[in-house]
Amino acid sequence: MDLTQEPVSLEIGGVPVRGISYQPPSPARTGLVLCDPFAEEKKSSENTLAALGRALAAGGFSAWHYDYRGTGDSGGDFEQFALEEWRDDLRAVIEQLRALSGLERVGLVGLRLGATLAAEIAPVVGACCLVLWEPLFEGRRYVRELNQRTAIKGMLTGSPREIASSGESRVAGSERSDQEGMDLGGYLLTPALLEQLGALRLAALPDLPALILECNGRGQVTTRAQALVAEAPQAQAQALVLEPFWQRVGLVNTSPLITATVQWLASLEADYG
């Protein structure tokens, strides 16, 4: 029997939440929910997350990758939702998997924003493990970076630049005010979303097996990741020499990242016996 990959869906608050399920040939004992990054980063990482889903299934795991409400194939408009709803989406997905699949364990694998959300909800949903790819440590800094990207695009195109951020919003060359949010390459970031993004902070890891994987030019774990791991007995961090594929338009070979993830999860599975 081959791996299976098929569309799946559920409904949350009357809105369809759609995704893809990746299943191994034999029934899995552990399932992984893949947690999406944000906006353009989601687009740039679709191929990698699909490849991860297939690799997990090939490794004997079940994997589910849903689009948050208002994104991808799920229903609703992007502006209708913010982080609170996306946390609810992940919780609902895990609840449904537990109810329907008979899995013994459910873990979370997240990228960027998805990694930080996964770390937040993992203890709440009783996740067995956590893999964080390039988590966002400081939401305030992330919002600043979103602003900087917008400013850089404006600089190169000569178009008005809209700058807004939680707590220190400002707009230049535009009549929009910070109360109206921010246009991020076609994504309208509402004030509520900006505020929730700015409030994100990954200050500690839950007490469960966790792996932080970072990608950079040096292959060195950042001090922020080191600090988190130092306070979490069951956590470890690795860094790979890999381009930030979540920002790239072209394809990046992310197989080292996928391999490291599946191997770590397989070692945990072996420990379960």
Place this chain on the structure above:
Amino acid sequence: MASEELKQQLKNMIVERLFLKVDPASIPDDANLMEAYGIDSVNLFEIVVGLEDEFGISLAEEDFSVEAFSTVEGIAVLVEHKQGG
């Protein structure tokens, strides 16, 4: 003119962060980075993150100009200015 040491540090950072297949020392100070190395907005953002992480500066909206970011010399002048040099 910005210091030679700073410009070399910047070249190293740019090559490392953008995964360029060039010797950092071979990048001319006045080469147009966008034209010579195909640097786009995504790459420029990586440079900005590198400047803040590795050079201890904080860039505000008014710092973003094509003139400042086109060349290593321009970036070095910006860094020295932000560092109070």
